[in-house]
Amino acid sequence: MTVYLDHAATTPLRPEALEAMLPFLTEHFGNPSGSHAVSRAARTAVDEARDVVAECLGCQPGEVIFTGTGTEADNLAIAGVVARRAGRVVCTAIEHHAVLHTVQALRGDVVPVHPTGRVDLDALAAALGPDVSVVSVMLANNEIGVIQSLAEVTAVVVEHAPEAVVHTDAVQALPWLDVATAAAGADLVAVSAHKFGGPKGVGALVARSGVRLAPILHGGGQERDRRSGTHNVAGIVGMAAAMRATVAERELSVARVGARRDRLADALVAALPGTVETGDRAEKVAGSCHLRFGGIESEALLVLLDDAGVCASAGSACASGAMEPSHVLAAIGVGRAEARSSVRFSLGATTTDDEVDLAVKVVVEAVAHLREG
Ligand SMILES: Cc1ncc(COP(=O)(O)O)c(C=O)c1O
Known part of the structure; x- marks a missing residue:
């Protein structure tokens, strides 16, 4: 899946x-x-x-x-x-x-x-x-x-x-x-x-x-x-x-997706000490979950996630595929090393609870693996 x-x-x-x-x-x-x-x-x-x-x-x-x-x-x-x-x-x-x-x-x-x-x-x-x-x-x-x-x-x-x-x-x-x-x-x-x-x-x-x-x-x-x-x-x-x-369903979708985003972020922050959530949820759109996993390189994490079927991204997708340090994270005062440990999970109207639970399992295992390695 x-x-x-x-x-x-x-x-x-x-x-x-x-x-x-x-x-x-x-x-x-x-x-x-x-x-x-x-x-x-x-x-x-x-x-x-x-x-x-x-x-x-x-x-x-x-x-x-x-x-x-x-x-x-x-x-x-x-x-x-x-x-x-x-x-x-x-x-x-x-x-x-x-x-x-x-x-x-x-x-x-x-x-x-x-x-x-x-x-x-x-x-x-x-x-x-x-x-x-x-x-x-x-x-x-x-x-x-x-x-x-x-x-x-x-x-x-x-x-x-x-x-x-x-x-x-x-x-x-x-x-x-x-x-x-x-x-x-x-x-x-x-x-x-x-x-x-x-x-x-x-x-x-x-x-x-x-x-x-x-x-x-x-x-x-x-x-x-x-x-x-x-x-x-x-x-x-x-x-x-x-x-x-989208506009007709928006209110319902915001509530549903927001709850799933909270479930994802809460589970990952609880399971992985040293994980920092970027931004205040009350000031963010419902689908956005941006996490910094202290001590790991997001590039390596994204490869493991991809192998396990979880598609996420490191900041914004760049046409060249090059991993430029994010200008957004630099602008909010996140240091270069910490910025390189960040992953953006962005949920949508079609995201399900089962998908969130599977993603949590995969991310926890992958981060633990990288931290051990
Ligand atoms: C905030 C923002 N502006 C503009 C664009 C560009 O839109 P398009 O992909 O249609 O060129 C994007 C796409 O990533 C975006 O996220």
Whole structure:
């Protein structure tokens, strides 16, 4: 049996998404930008998906821009605003690389966070000024799960950089938080379908009306000239179906998954002395369990877990597969050696009690084995 505890990396496709997608991978293959009947069927599907996404995210359909990925949505938000209004960009030190590297490429400023993972609002205020055009603060972190208060962030931005727009990367938040409410104060909100049971390779950016955004992809002028490129119709339809189902089940899922996460973390901390849990559970999304197993190398532990069928990860998955020390753990003050002993278990809506119990058994045996060795 495979125990998949890496839902922050990606999630299994929800049946609702697959079912919604299939017709658009087969008979309804039209290009929604065309004018004949086959195109119109595809366009109607994209329009309906846009309505669903807008409802789930608390915005107008015209404010939804479909993108190729969450990464693209983050890039479009930041680079797209800067292209219209030159200015400094600011983000937190624990952003996903889709934001952090974009901000660094624009020579922006990176603001520290507290050891809890919450952004240091005094440091944020100090970094702001009339020259700032974008402030990017993620809603939930992909490694340690910490949730930011965007209401507090927005209040600081309004006071110290009233002309700036606020962008939030809500990619990890959507399965667990009411993004429509939590990100109500943000001008730009990025999501990615494959983190909530949709397909890979499709995302969305909410850009509130009034936000001046230049495209970063030029071409056929789709998405009202904000994102060129033929629509991934099946992907968009699948994302909308997965989002609708996720949002409808969210409250129940948060309670269930949160209880399983607690069961996993409590059992491992109790069975393995020297194990430290990262972050305060009350400030984290329900699926996130990040542990540091003192004295072991997570790389070796992950190999043993993989052999035993348990899929977890060391911090964020990196395209190169290289084990870079996590910038998130460094930002919250975790030393290099301790950071290298950390494993992220991320639970999802499909995780069961039996899987949690099996994972506990496997992890306890593997850590004991490594400590003996
Ligand atoms: C917080 C966060 N932002 C952005 C992304 C990028 O999304 P995508 O995989 O769709 O490019 C991820 C994916 O890991 C993420 O966790």
